[in-house]
Amino acid sequence: MSQQDFDVHARFKGESYQDILDRDSRPVPECLRLQEAPYLGSESIPAEHYTDPQRFKLEVEKMWMKTWQMACRLEEIPNVGDFQIYEIIDQSVLVVRSESDRVQAFYNSCLHRGRKLATQPGHKAEFRCPFHGFCWQLNGDFKESPSPWDYQHLTDEMLQLPELQVGTWGGFVFVNFDVSAKPLMEVIGPLDWHFKDWHLEDRFIKYHVAKVVPCNWKVIAEAFMESQHAPITHPQIMTHVTDVNSQYDVFSDYVTRQISAGAEPSPLLDRRDVPESRILDDMMSRRYKQFSDVY
Ligand code: FES
Numbered sequence: 001m002s003q004q005d006f007d008v009h010a011r012f013k014g015e016s017y018q019d020i021l022d023r024d025s026r027p028v029p030e031c032l033r034l035q036e037a038p039y040l041g042s043e044s045i046p047a048e049h050y051t052d053p054q055r056f057k058l059e060v061e062k063m064w065m066k067t068w069q070m071a072c073r074l075e076e077i078p079n080v081g082d083f084q085i086y087e088i089i090d091q092s093v094l095v096v097r098s099e100s101d102r103v104q105a106f107y108n109s110c111l112h113r114g115r116k117l118a119t120q121p122g123h124k125a126e127f128r129c130p131f132h133g134f135c136w137q138l139n140g141d142f143k144e145s146p147s148p149w150d151y152q153h154l155t156d157e158m159l160q161l162p163e164l165q166v167g168t169w170g171g172f173v174f175v176n177f178d179v180s181a182k183p184l185m186e187v188i189g190p191l192d193w194h195f196k197d198w199h200l201e202d203r204f205i206k207y208h209v210a211k212v213v214p215c216n217w218k219v220i221a222e223a224f225m226e227s228q229h230a231p232i233t234h235p236q237i238m239t240h241v242t243d244v245n246s247q248y249d250v251f252s253d254y255v256t257r258q259i260s261a262g263a264e265p266s267p268l269l270d271r272r273d274v275p276e277s278r279i280l281d282d283m284m285s286r287r288y289k290q291f292s293d294v295y
Helices: 017-022 053-064 184-188 217-223 276-294
Strands: 069-073 082-088 091-099 102-107 142-144 163-169 172-176 247-250 256-259
Touching: 069 082, 069 091, 091 172, 163 184
Parallel strands: none
Antiparallel strands: 069 172, 082 091, 091 102, 102 163, 163 172, 247 256
């Protein structure tokens, strides 16, 4: 194929996600009608990006220590003194409701000899280090040490717990290690409008499943943001989730979207082979299995 033949907006040639919306008998939310797919290049990514320790070091320095990251939900820390522990790379962070309308985040590290101030989430009236007993208020102010005569060279200001930036949106609590990072809402940008009808702030965690996988973070992130694998990896969902015609958008430097239609068969199947009753049955049996695994 010559460079001229190169299709920079490579797309599945059959029915698109937007075509599916056209068939909908009900009004479609405006945000689902948006399409923004700027061409950003098609060069291969070197495998070293997933394996090179130096590359990972750069990712930590330039991304993880500078980006907003979701640490917990507000309903996980409903009362003053409730706190969660957020851990990323080799950092541990206390996310605490320090006042009824205030959430703060501190490095979970004692300023004396660096012991973690807490190892489990919970509720505290103050953060007292379990090693020698240095103690801080919930807002990070230094409270006391067991032998102040040994620390006369230190002021309360010097002993203030180092703090991270905190932002909330839709009931989620975000933290940022970079004190000069852009405000959260500036980064979230269009997401706020996209989710205006979903009222995420009224949602809650019903159950939480997590798994630590020994790989570069991009391997997992990318596995869950593309639909190309679906027909081969889990063909059982092809009757009720679309795949190769998923729509991908890039709305800003920070916000992207991958969207697939539910209750619709894969365009790789012949629709005539998938009656609506089959779609419904498969959706319900999958859901029943998911919930029966939990309850
Ligand atoms: S390490 Fe925390 S009080 Fe000494």
